[in-house]
Amino acid sequence: MNTMSSPAAPLEGAEPLPAASTDLNVFLAYENLAAALRASDVLAVLTRKELDGLAVKLSPWSFATLAEPQWRAQAAPYVERAHLLVIAACSPAPTLSVTIEAWLRLCLAQPREECLAVAALFHHSGGPDDASSPRVRSVQRIAQEAGCAFFAPGVRDDLASLV
Secondary structure, eight states: OOOOOOOOOOOTTOOOOOOOOOEEEEEEEESSHHHHHHHHHHHHHHHHHHOTTOEEEEEEEEHHHHTSHHHHHHHHHHHHHOSEEEEEEOSSOSSOOHHHHHHHHHHHHSOOSSOOEEEEEEEETTEEOOTTOHHHHHHHHHHHHTTOEEEOTTTSHHHHTTO
């Protein structure tokens, strides 16, 4: 958690503080290309409607890549910099793989200076998963146990209009 206090007067000769970042770092873990494209579209709409002035820096990683230990290690710095972690899937599978759930738990257990929000964008042939979906409930539980904000269509009505 970031615990910044009001800064004292700058020291003589000190460099000025950089301006606050206008970037939203998003780590996207996706099941397949369809899920990645859909999540990217939702993020674009969200940025236009709600986050005017923020530049989204998207870091997309497939579930298959994150299942490999050497690639998980390569992804870790991107997760550490993320403000938003999006989990996206488009298959009819009722749950996420044990590997992806374990990866998510590990990511959220890492100490962070800034709050991380988690969004679940799950879709199947009948439309978006609702709040009773086992995979939505699983990601929500993992996020809440880690003290993170959680968003998903059907769980938060404000997201439902974006999907």
